[in-house]
Amino acid sequence: MKTFLVVNPRSANGQTGKRWVEISAQVGRVLGEFGHGFTSGGMDAARLARQAIDDGYECIVAVGGDGTLNEVTNGFFRDGKVINPHAALGLLPRGTGGDFRRTFGWDLELGSALERLRTEKTEPFDVGRLDFIDNDGQPATRFFANIASFGVSAVVAREVNSGSKALGGHVSFMWGTVKGLVKYTEQQVRLTLDGGTPESVSVTTVAVANGRYFGSGMFVAPDAVTHDGLFDITLWSHYRLSDFVLKSKGVYNGDHVTWKNTRRFRCRTLHAEPETGDVFLDVDGETPGRLPCTMTVLPAVIRLKV
Numbered sequence: 058m059k060t061f062l063v064v065n066p067r068s069a070n071g072q073t074g075k076r077w078v079e080i081s082a083q084v085g086r087v088l089g090e091f092g093h094g095f096t097s098g099g100m101d102a103a104r105l106a107r108q109a110i111d112d113g114y115e116c117i118v119a120v121g122g123d124g125t126l127n128e129v130t131n132g133f134f135r136d137g138k139v140i141n142p143h144a145a146l147g148l149l150p151r152g153t154g155g156d157f158r159r160t161f162g163w164d165l166e167l168g169s170a171l172e173r174l175r176t177e178k179t180e181p182f183d184v185g186r187l188d189f190i191d192n193d194g195q196p197a198t199r200f201f202a203n204i205a206s207f208g209v210s211a212v213v214a215r216e217v218n219s220g221s222k223a224l225g226g227h228v229s230f231m232w233g234t235v236k237g238l239v240k241y242t243e244q245q246v247r248l249t250l251d252g253g254t255p256e257s258v259s260v261t262t263v264a265v266a267n268g269r270y271f272g273s274g275m276f277v278a279p280d281a282v283t284h285d286g287l288f289d290i291t292l293w294s295h296y297r298l299s300d301f302v303l304k305s306k307g308v309y310n311g312d313h314v315t316w317k318n319t320r321r322f323r324c325r326t327l328h329a330e331p332e333t334g335d336v337f338l339d340v341d342g343e344t345p346g347r348l349p350c351t352m353t354v355l356p357a358v359i360r361l362k363v
């Protein structure tokens with residue numbers, strides 16, 4: 058497979074750029090010839106991925122964290138349509154949080170990532186489509202690979218992304234969660250699943266999951282599968298700081314699904330309208346905008362290198 062690497066030099070706190078000579082030498086030894094480009098800032102990974110697909114590359118690899126993977130996934134689409142359904146998405150994980158890779162049990166080891174890229178093995182991969190209001194107040198569309206959520210998760214993501222992550226993903230997220238919950242006021246949101254009867258719910262966070270983890274290892278959607286054509290929805294209502302801090306183990310090992318303030322659903326589309334105030338979005342760890350939004354699963358729309 059003709060392979061192109063979309064490299065975020067700033068991922069892993071800048072270590073990807075600093076160690077690129079060493080990384081690219083190892084990539085070359087395993088894959089042979091490959092193309093690559095460095096990202097220069099927001100959504101540049103999408104542009105590079107789109108260009109690579111237009112140039113006939115069949116495997117596009119995100120070299121970075123969940124943010125880079127999200128942008129590369131967006132590069133598989135033009136005008137809302139997949140450019141080449143046979144092109145495969147790959148990941149060489151270099152992030153601090155690394156939530157996407159956890160669903161598959163992948164570690165940060167370069168050798169094992171290259172082994173996945175070297176073989177022809179792929180599996181179908183669902184992608185989420187999000188139609189929402191962007192940070193400039195305009196209607197926008199963004200695709201997601203892992204989890205899109207709204208509520209306190211977005212406040213936490215803003216806190217984390219404005220810090221350095223130098224203490225690592227877990228500590229940054231724990232600290233960001235504390236600060237986010239102090240700032241956040243529970244909001245009422247009108248949810249409609251698969252065009253059914255709308256329900257007004259109290260939202261700490263709603264996670265719309267393709268993968269299983271967000272927030273640097275929180276096991277928010279333990280049963281989500283990335284090729285079942287469905288979103289797993291986890292609704293947290295009236296969660297307090299103590300739930301995330303004192304009882305945090307349950308958030309990280311999945312026990313939260315048995316708590317009285319957790320509800321779960323499965324659906325193909327979700328529409329969410331804010332009823333009490335602004336509700337912001339976290340999309341694979343990035344914070345592009347707010348509700349109202351519609352999320353639609355695109356079943357098996359691309360393939361994933363596994």
Ligand SMILES: Nc1ncnc2c1ncn2[C@@H]1O[C@H](COP(=O)(O)OP(=O)(O)OP(=O)(O)O)[C@@H](O)[C@H]1O
Nearest residue numbers: 069096097098099121122123124125152153154155
């Ligand atoms: N050259 C660059 N300079 C500064 N920022 C960049 C550059 N290239 C990409 N970015 C930004 O990096 C962010 C994505 O980082 P990414 O998620 O890949 O790494 P991470 O933060 O280390 O990992 P994780 O999200 O898994 O914790 C995006 O917001 C993107 O706009």
